[in-house]
């Protein structure tokens with residue numbers, strides 16, 4: 359699969375409340391190849407920021423040639439990104455990495471997103487919901503973290519929060535366990551804080567359910583050249599940017 | 613006529629542009645963006661006799677106009693390199709391949725050199741005695757003049773391939789070490805490897821890197837690298853492979869004027885994967901504009 363460098367024009371870059379943003383860009387090349395779970399490296403405009411920022415693909419709108427990214431401002435790069443306006447041009451590199459397994463049929467799937475881990479799940483839900491039955495469990499830190507659910511617009515979504523200020527007062531893992539008691543889930547896909555994915559994978563392994571997790575590591579190159587994002591797996595050292603970010607949970611979580 | 617044609621310490625190259633070890637993987641990772649065969653040479657990721665897992669994460673931190681890495685020479689080891697990596701490279705790569713060679717002991721450096729020497733397709737050896745991210749060998753060897761001389765001499769005895777010795781900037785008198793290395797059989801000097809640095813996460817109250825210290829590279833280090841190339845040029849008679857923060861054609865020209873016969877592009881490829889192509893085109897244009905017969909006309913011009 360080919361990857362490209364592309365100058366893309368920003369169509370929209372809107373704040374969804376607090377530190378959460380939805381970015382839409384017009385793409386010709388990357389859009390043709392990118393798949394759910396893959397990511398792009400966005401180049402900051404400030405030349406002092408020499409590393410590109412890895413951001414997952416949130417939604418692929420092929421009809422309009424628009425790629426959507428969902429991001430949170432945490433440091434210099436994402437703060438700069440949040441100041442950009444419609445019409446501004448940014449350079450993105452992608453598609454990068456291996457995404458989720460989307461060629462599946464007639465399965466019952468639980469998709470679990472925690473915090474910014476929700477970012478790559480819209481496209482995933484869209485892809486696998488056509489020929490499978492999907493339940494989406496979304497957890498977040500504050501009420502703004504759930505604004506994105508309007509954009510995802512998926513009816514079978516269960517919202518949980520630690521303090522019960524929104525949705526059910528539970529964490530995502532408790533909710534998953536509850537669902538497993540009633541339903542026969544065949545597959546689990548998850549993205550979120552590492553500790554959450556570990557717990558999800560534990561539940562999956564205990565119940566013999568196939569599970570994929572999307573990992574995060576600091577990246578230098580995003581192409582497998584620098585070994586900056588390497589992790590130990592049951593199959594030896596692997597690169598999150600090239601062999602992942604999505605892995606079979608059995609490979610990376612004991 | 614190709615005005616960029618260069619013979620670097622016995623290696624015939626179509627241009628003096630290489631990739632810095634550790635920033636261009638095993639030669640093919642950037643093939644989606646440009647044909648790696650346009651490069652004068654590809655310097656491969658640091659190789660050791662046995663496989664190495666490298667250091668624990670986090671391995672990368674960004675700093676203003678620079679970065680820190682503590683990869684720790686992760687690589688699959690010589691056997692895998694010979695049987696798998698080389699086969700894959702031979703399919704697609706026609707340009708010069710240079711191995712970046714590392715050892716924990718002098719014996720290991722020698723043993724690995726003997727093995728590399730038997731692979732015809734390898735055009736040259738970059739002897740890394742300057743990696744700041746490993747406990748044994750690495751920078752400790754490069755920083756000790758006696759050991760730097762000894763490892764160069766012993767490796768020289770077992771290979772006829774061009775031998776480029778890569779030195780550390782983390783020493784007081786690099787010219788002295790460069791001269792010693794020349795006297796002990798090096799065909800060229802590569803400078804600079806990364807500067808030793810660190811970053812701190814004040815929220816977690818911890819160093820950012822798993823290994824605490826890391827190698828500092830990128831545009832921020834350019835003035836230091838340039839100064840070192842200038843100094844070492846005065847001290848030695850063998851050619852210099854210059855690197856450290858090169859991010860444009862102009863930077864490459866500066867390094868050559870200071871004394872580098874060839875340059876390696878590193879960290880800045882992460883920022884701009886098309887940089888190697890841009891610098892090659894830029895140098896061609898520069899030769900035309902300045903009416904040079906060959907790009908080598910500017911090498912060391914500052915000293916004339």
Ligand SMILES: Cc1cc2nc3c(=O)[nH]c(=O)nc-3n(C[C@H](O)[C@H](O)[C@H](O)COP(=O)(O)OP(=O)(O)OC[C@H]3O[C@@H](n4cnc5c(N)ncnc54)[C@H](O)[C@@H]3O)c2cc1C
Pocket residue numbers: 397409410411412413414415428429430431432433434435436437474477478573574575576577603673674
């Ligand atoms: C494969 C992948 C997909 C991602 N997808 C998304 C997404 O869709 N939405 C989103 O909001 N965030 C996502 N992230 C996290 C995002 O990359 C970081 O939040 C972002 O790089 C921070 O940059 P900064 O300049 O604002 O922060 P700074 O702290 O100023 O960045 C300094 C350096 O650290 C790196 N860095 C900092 N935090 C992270 C992190 N958590 N992961 C990796 N590198 C980091 C930066 O890229 C930069 O090189 C993803 C990370 C990875 C690895």
Ligand SMILES: Cc1cc2nc3c(=O)[nH]c(=O)nc-3n(C[C@H](O)[C@H](O)[C@H](O)COP(=O)(O)O)c2cc1C
Pocket residue numbers: 578584586632633634635657658659681683685712740743778804805806827828829830831833855856857858876877878879880
């Ligand atoms: C991620 C990374 C990995 C590196 N690995 C090696 C290595 O294996 N061997 C080596 O000799 N130098 C290694 N280096 C150093 C570079 O080859 C180069 O000397 C240094 O980065 C300065 O050039 P730059 O500023 O253009 O990157 C590495 C540098 C980086 C950034």
Ligand code: FES
Pocket residue numbers: 576577578579580581582583584585586587588597598599600
């Ligand atoms: S970020 Fe360079 S190998 Fe993954």
